[in-house]
Amino acid sequence: MADEETNEETPVEATEPEAPEAEATDADAPAEEAPAPLTAKEKRAQAKHLAASKRPPRTPEERHAERQAERARKARLRRARRLKEREARKAEPKTPPPAPVEHVHGRKKVRQGVVVSDKADKTITVRVDIARRHRRYEKIVRTSTTLHAHDEANEAHEGDTVRVEESRPLSRTKRWKLVEVLERAK
DSSP: HHHHHHHHHHHHHHHHHHHHHHHHHHHHHHHOOHHHHHHHHHHHHHHHHHHHHOOOOOOOOHHHHHHHHHHHHHHHHHHHHHHHHHHHHHHHHHOOOOOOOOOOOOTEEEEEEEEEEEEEEEEEEEEEEEEEEOOOOOOOOEEEEEEEEETTOOOOOOOOEEEEEEEEEEESSEEEEEEEEEOOOO
């Protein structure tokens, strides 16, 4: 019973001093923390919420009809924009796109390289070295590829600089033929 009496007395005593403190903190809080002004985005959201709370609730059919109307409006705007773009393209003078330097339509590709191997009969392996500037990083990137070319007279030998031209498939790997030997190996 002694414990019960102390428990009952403690809240009574504790509530009296807390009440003035609570009033003091409530009075201090507004002075310390002034509400920050709303940003434009927050103002728009608040206005949207206010407008939504004032209108009566819509049925799913009404919401669907509004979405359909919005989609139709956007489709009309898209059609109008695309029509303007099409008219602008028609008004521009037609110029053919520039052909890449390596290959012009209707002409056979020609490559220059060094003969790596001439061991096979009527076939040479040519290494073509390519140095290009990287599109984004603009660093010179060097690559090489090997081609098998048809050499009818077996005139090219290892180390020769040759010019080869693309041709019809002559075997599983041969798609090129020797045009001329530019420089003999020493």
